[in-house]
Amino acid sequence: MAENIVNSTGLAAKNNKKTGYWNKREKTNLITAILFLLPNIIGFLAFTLIPVIVSFIISFFDWELVGDPVFAGLKNYYNLLFSDRLFLKVILNTLYYVGSYVTLNVIIAMSLALWLTRNLKGVLVFRSVFFLPQVMPIVALALIWKMMYLPKYGLINLFLGLFGVPDINWLFDPRFAMLGIVITSGWMGFGYNMVIFIAGIKGIPQSMFEAAWIDGANKWQCFWRITLPLLSPSVFYAVVMTIISSFQVFDQTMVMTGGSPANSTNTIVLYLYQNGFQFFKMGYASAIAWVLFAFIFVVTMIQMKLQKDWVYYE
């Protein structure tokens, strides 16, 4: 019976298991795994997993923070999913942000990484330039970009004006504020994935390229047939992590617009923060967090299933 189950999950092929449940190899593996995991997992359990689980439990309570939690059952989830109009808007805002930001970010970061791993002098300087926004406090960057988005005098409008685009009051126009945040976030964020891709590219052995050159491949073919497939684990990581973190966008929306104008830049985590810390509804905020979790989890699972189709592991 155990054999059938194991065979159907495909474990048998890897472990050569024929009889019994705990064979020697599995036991050794488990012990080895525990030893490798131990340093990390103790801290992980205590400081990461437990707070996460507590937050899940809190979502079934009403908690005004000042005072004790009061059990509320599924009320928070019910209100959130069925009668909170603003939450729907906030979800749409966030989806807009995630879709545009992730696309923009991955493409540009990849282009920069490819460019800055070519045989160029002073490439470190250029990498530092594009990475610079990543080391800067958000507060400073937010101010700078607020100035860039000014109507009439801001650089963005001046630039667009060259192409005849009329003046836009970016951060106070419900049609454009979120786009402004996406662009600013892009500028701030390219460096992160660029560095990931550079590390990935650096890990590709030169021998691969040499063999391809000998076979007469050109640069495009090298990119599509060698670089990209060998980079695919990094691309997978970059896409998954960027989606996970961009679903949780908070700093930019909090600091640049506070959700304004008219909630057009209100995102899920900002809305969660407002509910938890401004409206004294921590239980509701926790429910929002877990609905968000469900979103991200589903999207990530889809990606993990799809990874078999395009991610190349050795």
Next chain:
Amino acid sequence: MEEKIKRENYVRSRFFKSLEYVLLVFTSCVFLIPIVWMFSTSLKPNNETMSIPPKLIGSTIEWGNYAKAWNFLPFGVFMKNSFIVAVTVTVLVVITSSLAAYAFARIQFKGRDTLFLMYLGTLMIPQQVTMIPLFIIMKKLGWVDTYQALILPVSFTAFGTFLMRQFFLTIPQELEEAGRIDGCSPFGLYARIIMPMSKPALSTLAIFSFIGQWRNFLWPLIVINKTDMKTLPLGIRMFQGQYGTEWNLLMCATAIVIIPSILIFIILQKYLVEGISLTGMGGR
């Protein structure tokens, strides 16, 4: 191989290379415009930082702003604290995450995939809800206002483990097979084969950990009360008063504060990422 190409298309490639540099410099300059604005703001008198139309140079150039910013608050203490925290966290993250990632990438054990999913899952819950339970834990442990409160809770997130696992998975299994045949223990495989090959990934992890801690604002805000335990981001936020912000001083402080991060970035990129291609150790 590259020499062969150059030999064949020398002039053409020289031209394109110059063009490429020009393009790169141009793109960098455009990209840097906001940074230029940061420096320009740092040298202005405060009432001119938000003036419309914006001017690149204020009516006077206030070099003294930098000293004023530094003395606004005990930034020396903040920098010391940030440094202690960032370095310790980076070391902890690199070591523990890579060990855990090896288990996830190379060891078949029961519950591995489920456990990894749990790791991944914790990345999907925002800090804003977990910081309250975490603070309660800190209070119970008596760790409020301590270094361990700044260091330990942030050293064991799933982010590092996920990153290293992905990189480990790209290393061909043949190398470890060879090691195993030679009688290498799993830890030996980890230490002598996998880790040396992962220098770019490790340095990337180190960079992100260091910078993540250098910039981390929300957790130190919650868990630190005493001024002498505060970190740099808290100091920078102090420029934002109830009735107005000292933008010029804030920019000065920002300019000072980013220097260590950039240095770490350059050092790690130079010696660990670039180091691979120079010594040829990356080849397999």
Next chain:
Amino acid sequence: MKRNGLLKKLMALVLSAAMVILAGCSSKPQEAAKPANSAAPKAAEAAQPQNVKLRWSMWIGSSAELEQWKELAADATKKYPNISIDIETTDFIGYWPKLETQFAAKNTADIVAMQGIRAQSYLNKGGLMTLTKFINDDKNVNISDCNQMMIKAFSYNNEVYAFPYDSGPYVTFYNIDLFDKYKVPYPDDNMSWDSYLDRMQKLTKDGNYGVATNTTIDHVIPYIWSAGGDYYDAKTNKYTIYSPENVKGLQFLGDLYTKYKVAKPITDPGNNNTHREQFYSGTVGMILDGPWFLTNAKNNCKFKYGIAPIPKGPAGRVVQVAGSGFGVGASTKFPKESYQIVSSITGTEALTKIAKWGRGYPARNSAVPGFTETWKTIPGIDSVQQTANKDGKPFIGPQTYQQVTEIFRANIEPVYLGSETADAALKKIQTLVDAIK
């Protein structure tokens, strides 16, 4: 049927730890608080004051401010040598999430800084300790000397929970140089909305504007109150957002943006200080603000400025009196000592110092001379006292006020953009506010 030994053990460990934490956060406040609240003989306490260390949490914006509070703390500890004080400071924006997290973990400071407008949200949940008993026992404290509107803001169920240190009414700050440049008469006591608008129109040229505001409800309230409306009815405990008077007030403000275009266009909606920043730049004729703005104005305005009462609306001049104060955290182990410090740092000497430092209009009548003396060179400075005494109304934030202000902000922004009338906006806000659970 997969038995995951490792996983199972981990989950069990995790769940039990989670339970422990939740149990911890619903534990009752410290037992030590109870004996102090019971009627202990005063003589016995006075005979043996214990040496205590108190935590005082406050928001600050500079080292200079910290030094000021340290001085007040030193004065207090001189009076009560058995007490030593640790001041814990945060930036203003970060103060509130931090405070709430501390409440959640029952780890608040002994002396807690609190804003009048936010106070009710904490008081109705038992966040601060009632001071009534200490006040009754204290022969030296003079409550009637305190600004009564602020005392009201800090009271709940007829008990006082905090003492105010400042209590400023909103007034008009105006740029004298800009008024002179366009030869516009200065704002005066009789300025009606019409003459207010007239002045603004004369100032709006060459890139300058008549007025700047931000998108908070704070800037709308003077207009709706002066039009005879209100956002809240204390008797029925209901929000009264949609009313003809409120519509009148909001529409006037909206018209300043869309119809007359005398208000500087908002480009920074998330920033509650945007009107101040624009005022500093010298391109705005007037802003509404309070005496707390005086120090910043002094430091940042490179032009002459003056103060006048806010314009008179159709129903006269009614304006908020806002301020902050200090209370005692409910989980303190030393309520009596905490009260002593609170009383000291909001006493007459302390508030006189605060007035001299320019933190705002003091919340005690006995400290007002210090304020008047310090700022006597500002034209129109007596408008502050005059408004506070005559036209001020307490600025109270009832339950769910924070949420209401967010709804308000999001829905009046279209009015400033011109895409919605005040009538439609307030109607919408009323519906949303009524739906708050």
